[in-house]
Amino acid sequence: SSELTQPPSVSVSPGQTARITCSGDVLSRQYSFWYQQKPGLAPILLIVNDSERPSRIPERFSASSSGTTVTLTITGVQPEDEADYYCQAADSSGVLFGGGTKLTVL
Amino acid sequence: QLHLQESGPGLVKPSETLSLTCTVSGGSINTRGDYWGWFRRAPGKGLEWIGSVHSSGSTYYSPSLKSRVTLSVDKSKNQFSLSLRSVTPADTAMYYCARLYISGYAGMDVWGQGTTVTVSS
Numbered sequence: 001s002s003e004l005t006q007p008p009s010v011s012v013s014p015g016q017t018a019r020i021t022c023s024g025d026v027l028s029r030q031y032s033f034w035y036q037q038k039p040g041l042a043p044i045l046l047i048v049n050d051s052e053r054p055s056r057i058p059e060r061f062s063a064s065s066s067g068t069t070v071t072l073t074i075t076g077v078q079p080e081d082e083a084d085y086y087c088q089a090a091d092s093s094g095v096l097f098g099g100g101t102k103l104t105v106l
Numbered sequence: 107q108l109h110l111q112e113s114g115p116g117l118v119k120p121s122e123t124l125s126l127t128c129t130v131s132g133g134s135i136n137t138r139g140d141y142w143g144w145f146r147r148a149p150g151k152g153l154e155w156i157g158s159v160h161s162s163g164s165t166y167y168s169p170s171l172k173s174r175v176t177l178s179v180d181k182s183k184n185q186f187s188l189s190l191r192s193v194t195p196a197d198t199a200m201y202y203c204a205r206l207y208i209s210g211y212a213g214m215d216v217w218g219q220g221t222t223v224t225v226s227s
Binding site: 031033035037041042043044045048049054084086088089090093094095096097098099100 | 143145147152153154155157158166167168169202204208209211212213214215217218219220
């Protein structure tokens with residue numbers, strides 16, 4: 001089955017821009033989704049269909065897609081953005097998650 | 107506003123069956139197009155999909171768990187359930203239910219708060 005690869009960790013200072021990548025062959029033919037999960041809480045859907053942001057999600061969260069890589073961008077990182085971030089797609093075997101990226105706000 | 111709530115035992119013995127229920131409130135489980143799914147996150151690990159079910163009864167299972175999982179829907183109670191057989195300590199995790207509004211494989215926009223399940227004798 002397909003795999004989605006994310007960096008285990010990304011660190012940024014408040015106010016900077018954080019970029020989290022997700023790579024996998026399936027991303028060239030299937031939509032991607034992004035989720036944020038903070039400790040002890042359920043995941044939150046951040047991005048749908050590669051780059052669409054649900055209305056309740058702050059504008060500083062955006063995403064783009066190019067070939068087999070999708071990128072989540074957080075512009076002007078806030079301390080409360082410290083969390084785990086997961087990309088997600090689907091293939092013939094079902095739902096795929098990346099391994100997750102821990103965003104640390106220094 | 108749609109709300110999901112997981113319920114079930116927090117402790118299960120090895121080799122036994124883990125059974126969880128997700129109660130949907132603020133909306134109908136029978137909404138056309140909506141799927142309902144189970145996910146988990148083991149300690150120190152990432153999110154894992156267990157399976158998805160539609161109110162029609164259609165089911166989709168993770169290949170790695172398919173032999174041990176059954177999902178079902180009770181429309182009269184607005185609930186859907188997870189049964190995971192022959193559990194081992196590796197099944198210890200936080201278990202979440204969620205709505206999938208795009209397909210059986212995507213768009214988990216509403217999640218339950220999660221319930222911790224420990225597999226131990």
